Amino acid sequence: MPHGPVGVQVWDAIIHVTALTPTGFSMARVAQVPLPAPNPTAPETIQRVEFKVGIALLAFAIFIVFAVPMLGLICGLVGAGLLYGGKSYDDYSRVRRERNDGYNRTEKELEQRIQEIEKLETQYRAAFNSTRDALQKVYDRLLHLDRERKAELQSLETRKRQIQLDAFLDTQLLKNARITGVGPAKLGTLLAYGVESALDITNRLAVPGIGPVFLSRLVDWRRNCESRFRFNPNQAVPAAEMHALNVKYANIRKTLEIELQAGPAKLTQINSRAAAQREPLHQKITGLIKSYTQLKSDLQAIPKD
Secondary structure (H helix, E strand, O other), rough: OOOOHHHHHHHHHHHHOOOOOOOOOHHHHHOOOOOOOOOOOOOOOEEEEHHHHHHHHHHHHEEEEEEEOOHHHHHHHHHHHHOOOEEEEEEEEHHHHHHHHHHHHHHHHHHHHHHHHHHHHHEEEHHHHHHHHHHHHHHHHHHHHHHHHHHHHHHHHHOOHHHHHHOOOHEEEEOOOOOOOHHHHHHHHHOOOOOHHHHHHHHOOOOOOOOHHHHHHHHHHHHHHHHOOOOOOOOOOOOHHHHHHHHHHHHHHHHHHHHHHHHHHHHHHHHHHHHHHHHHHHHHHHHHHHHHHHHHHHHHHHHHH
């Protein structure tokens, strides 16, 4: 597969599933957004208490000026001074407070939403990259699977003597052996526990009724069998070993191919799930940025006291 058109096409499909582009939201970038035109600012008209006091003082001055000229003159001057500021004045404190509260609330929510989308995108990138890396390892192993099989085959060649010895010992059946003290009863016990040939006999053999003395005789018989073995370096690796090797790597190849072929759909699914989770947040943040910049512009447009 890795060298054929199928493998190339599948891997090409995998690398063409690109990661989602980050939204890039941050308060630093929000600060760079141009402010829109401010909404009109309607102040609250406040009646001046001083004006009313000034009217009263002027009236009092007119009333008293002929009786007490100096007092009348002083009251007249003070009253005129109080009238100088006008009848009322524009007060922006309420609208400034309301806009400042709205601005602070919007800024706090905007920061929270940006943190949410950053967390979501971090988790998404981790999932996408880990899946992509795992698929890369699958593809790399497919590329070198023949080399891996050849290395194991070479290992079989290196172990050929042991393989031939094991095969020879497996033909040396216990039922055909003549071992002192091992009669039908003990033979039946050994066979019942799966000890059928010289290959099955080891120093760690544990079978009821077979103590150290009989185990020693069994081990000696195995060694005698080993002494009669003749290694043939020209003999091929046994067919059963080759078959097992071929089946093993055929199964590995099939498993890797199935996993690789599922790769594009797996990455696309990760993208689709992340995009669906991100879209509502994206829209919410976009709306908050619009409100935030408008509130900022409106707040800055309020005249200074």
